[in-house]
Amino acid sequence: MRLVDLLLPARCVVCSAFGELVCEQCAEGLPRLRAPLCARCGAPTAWPVARCRECAGRRLAFASARAAVAYDDHVRTLVAAWKEQGLRALARFAAASVVELVERPDAEALVPVPSDRDRTLVRGHHAAEALARELGRSWGMPLAPLLHRARPVPRQRGLALAERRRNVRGAFVTGERPPPRVVLVDDVYTTGSTVAAAASALRRAGARRVDAVTFARTIRAR
Numbered sequence: 001m002r003l004v005d006l007l008l009p010a011r012c013v014v015c016s017a018f019g020e021l022v023c024e025q026c027a028e029g030l031p032r033l034r035a036p037l038c039a040r041c042g043a044p045t046a047w048p049v050a051r052c053r054e055c056a057g058r059r060l061a062f063a064s065a066r067a068a069v070a071y072d073d074h075v076r077t078l079v080a081a082w083k084e085q086g087l088r089a090l091a092r093f094a095a096a097s098v099v100e101l102v103e104r105p106d107a108e109a110l111v112p113v114p115s116d117r118d119r120t121l122v123r124g125h126h127a128a129e130a131l132a133r134e135l136g137r138s139w140g141m142p143l144a145p146l147l148h149r150a151r152p153v154p155r156q157r158g159l160a161l162a163e164r165r166r167n168v169r170g171a172f173v174t175g176e177r178p179p180p181r182v183v184l185v186d187d188v189y190t191t192g193s194t195v196a197a198a199a200s201a202l203r204r205a206g207a208r209r210v211d212a213v214t215f216a217r218t219i220r221a222r
């Protein structure tokens, strides 16, 4: 925690109300993701399915992807504040949301998706790693930062799905052999391309099963 956070009265990062970093009303109003979901990619569906329209036919290296909340405008504001200010309390808040809504995967370690080094340096911290650390505390699972960026990846924002996939292909490498089952952790699941590329690197390095967990997930219009 920075000194300035101790000196200033806290304001809700979503609605700016004085009090807590996420006020009770905003916390309660989060668009929580609940069943039925696509078993594979975690998209909300009308009934439980093994694969949905969003992920059918895609080769995905992860066994499942789950998120706590939908990435709507409020959550976008929250995630932006979390990433820009690096507040540990927000990482803790995100982890608590995940623990509330996502079943603990049966795995040996949590692997954060590494952020682009240049962008991390600007922000000076790393949201996915902070989330993985907090989840590790709650789930009693060790943190294993096994993934590294093979090369800087151009920004994914604004790219079409096919471009995103091309963009991240081969983007990650592992230094060591991962345990058989790992949980990949990231802040936001957008199209799944980044998580799939990271899972693919872990599988190539010997992981048998990779489950992905994120705080938020983009929900495409159905």
Ligand SMILES: [Zn+2]
Pocket (backbone or CB within 6 Å): 012, 013, 014, 015, 016, 017, 022, 023, 024, 025, 026, 027
């Ligand atoms: Zn609020």
Ligand SMILES: [Zn+2]
Pocket (backbone or CB within 6 Å): 038, 039, 040, 041, 042, 043, 050, 051, 052, 053, 054, 055, 056
């Ligand atoms: Zn799906």
